[in-house]
Amino acid sequence: MRSSLRHAPKAFRTARPVACGAIGAPWLQHTRRQPPSRKLSTTTPTYHNPSSPTSSSVNETEISHFSALASSWWDPHGPSRPLHLMNPLRHDFIQACLSAPSTTSPTTPQPDPNALRYLDVGCGGGIFAESAARLPTTASVTAIDPSPTILTVARAHAKRDPSLGGGKLTYLSETIESLALPAAPADRFDVVSVFEVVEHVDYPAAFLDRVGEFVRPGGWLVLSTIARTWTSWLTTNLVAEDILGVVPKGTHDWYKYINEEELRAHFAGKGGVWGTPRAMGVVFVPGFGWKEVRGSEKIGNYFLGVQRVG
């Protein structure tokens, strides 16, 4: 595994020179010179884009890419179909996390399983946010995305379902950095979801640190992303985007993918704030949909959930 990965960057440089060059993150340039063993930086990077005054995890190229996809976000046969198909598995994974034995201290109050409060970071058109809000066990869903274009789509779509009215689902045009952090830890969120987002941000370590602050003690940070392996390059970049075209071209930058062990190391390095992560690997089977495959978290798409214990 390791030795084959060392050879990877050269091959990918020739395969995707434009995509790599288009993203100017210094952190990423560093990675490009190195074998793709991605250490998640623990310091907040200085912001490099002079047009934006505050520090942000948001990459402008990524925003414009997803804004362009806004109109087709809810088309079940459009480019977001794989995301629609994946959505039920997100709930299965969250259920698995919530029903796992809690690793907090016995005195920590636990989330009410029948009145869960969700924060969905990078909600896009609201595929997950809407579905979470529909569950009878949900008290509220706050969904944020930096793209106002996409939020317009999300709000218009939510309006088509009367059960989503009445304040249960709130969309905010915010980044995780600009979102106000509830002062009392107990007022923070039971479930903070970051689905298919970390592979699109420039400084994932700083991003995850900030996201983690919104998780209440006893709550769960749940994310999904793609491991950086030969297989994932082949399937998500070459086959899905370039050959089959089931995922819009330019959606994924392989260099930004994060491996499961890198995330584990990240959370383990936070001095006992986080419990031991749970992971679930999933594989897309064309014509069928997503399927859980044990061990595939090391290879391609995977979910990772971690409970805030401190």
Next chain:
Amino acid sequence: MNTAIRRRSAYVCRSCTQSLQRQLRRTYASATAQPDIYDVVCVGGGPAGLSLLTALRANPVTAHLRIALVEAQDLAKTKSWKLPPNKFSNRCSSLTPSSASFLDQIGAWSHLERDRVQAYQEMQVWDGVTGARIEFDWAPGAAPAAGTTIAYMNENLNLTSGLLKRIEELGGVSVFDNAKVEKIAYGEETEDVDLREWPVVHLSGGKQLSARLLVGADGANSPVRSFAGIEARGWDYNRHGVVATLEMEGEGWGGEHLKTAYQRFLPTGPVAMLPLPGNHCTLVWSTTPTNASRLKSLSAKDFIATVNAAFRLSPTDLEYMHTQESGQAEEYSWRLEHTPLDYRTIPQTAVGVQEGTVASFPLKLRHADTYIAERVALVGDAAHTIHPLAGQGLNQGQGDVQSLAKAIEYAVGHGQDIGVTMALEPYASERYAANHLLLGVCDKLHKLYSVGSGPLVPLRSVGLNAVNALGPLKSFFMNQAAGNGIKVF
């Protein structure tokens, strides 16, 4: 599934509906009635529609959906349906053990009048032209653990009445019966909600029902299917199914506990004698429209004679009897004397026909292009109409309902909108191919056995005889018929 998901509030929040209802009351005079919002609006209160609603209400995951049922007939009459023990309705269906177990699972089976349901354990199927025969009896040791019942004969009204009783017991279904669907149109956009993709069912009298999911359980000429713009393709067989409730000379050769279903393939179509409780049977005879109208015009005595002839005499004899305006009874009795018979392989003699039960309906094959559209699902006859020769029509509908209820349960448990095609896709993909295969097999069987002479005739006899000789293969077929075998699709 986490049990926590199974509780709590309705899918459409009560307050939304209540506020809409308040608006409705307030604006009643101004005649712009606001539609009532439902999660499921089912048009059609037949076996498929009622089973679906029962399944949804009986399942804790889906029990909180707001459900409406729209039916043209008076359901109070159906629910209180009652016949004396020696009278049976002429519209009966065969329920496979898998359909029966589904009905049991949703709590409806116990609401049927069980002494009116007749299980049968054996089948005799033979070719009227060549006499080749397949005997569906259980070889020692070959009977499945689930029991030797191949299927249950049951009056359709017993089923719908039982389902209505179960729905009443469960509660929570808004029933609009004696209701005519005036039109189905799309909703409107207001400041708060955008229902432009929600079907709205307009009932006579002005009532309007908005549907997150509109279920078409409204039969072969489904208005819901037309609304969704889904074509149903197929052909007419130019055959009619003649039904009647018959009184037999006894309870059958095997007595009360070993009942047999009989089916003979005649060149004009199959004729079937299916056991009901006691010495009663139900007749399903597929034949030409001319023969059907002749049969309906006969006196009871001549009708019974022609039915007995259909299981005993040669197709040529029978063809002649169909040309007679009357006198079939005499014709039958002298022709029978010259026909060698193994009486054990044919049904007992019919001795009477229940008055008013001889009826007929045209046979056709139809299959909808798809079962789903945005916020629409079709089940039962709205989706497919099959030749009755295998007695699978109602069972196909039950299979549809079981599958759709499962898809809805999954969607609710995962926060999906149950009306969108993404949520309904599992239903369509699970049922379409299965139904299509069965429609095709029954159609081919009909066509194969409609041939009276020529090279096909000896070939098909080889088929029937060979199957009868091959024990394991036969058990497999029987298990398929009973729905407890290995699923091939």
